[in-house]
Amino acid sequence: MAVWYSSNNDSITLSLHVQPxxxxxxxxxxxxxxxxxRLAAPPIEGRANEALLRFIADFFQVPLRNxxxxxxxxxxxKRVAVxxxxxxxxxxxxxxS
Numbered sequence: 001m002a003v004w005y006s007s008n009n010d011s012i013t014l015s016l017h018v019q020p021x022x023x024x025x026x027x028x029x030x031x032x033x034x035x036x037x038r039l040a041a042p043p044i045e046g047r048a049n050e051a052l053l054r055f056i057a058d059f060f061q062v063p064l065r066n067x068x069x070x071x072x073x074x075x076x077x078k079r080v081a082v083x084x085x086x087x088x089x090x091x092x093x094x095x096x097s
Contacts, residue, residue: 003033003091012082014056018075020048027096031058035093036076038090049073052080060085066068 004015017031022038025095041051049069057067060082072078 001003004030004035004093007089010084012060012085013070013091014080015091016052016072016078016080017076018048018052018078020051025051027092029096030093046073049078052078056080056082059095062088 006013015034015037017034018039019028019036020039020041020043022040024038025040026038027035028038037052037055039048039051041054043045053064053067053069057064060067062082062085066083066085068081068083070079071080
């Protein structure tokens with residue numbers, strides 16, 4: 001089992017390493033025990049967190065209200081919970097390939 005995500009019932013929890021201020025938003029592969037995501041949004045006034053949650057909601061095909069920043073609001077290391085998605089977490093890693 002992958003270390004960067006866990007799932008139970010209808011919920012997936014992701015461990016992410018986020019790099020704001022990139023040219024485009026993309027999955028950049030594994031970074032230790034986290035999945036690295038490059039975000040086009042700047043780390044100003046919560047814009048990067050908003051962009052991250054929108055990106056995750058779009059990928060997992062759920063409404064934005066089903067995506068929750070659990071930990072790491074001011075950090076590059078974040079934990080995000082996704083509720084009610086039928087998309088497999090490992091597909092997010094494959095999206096970066």
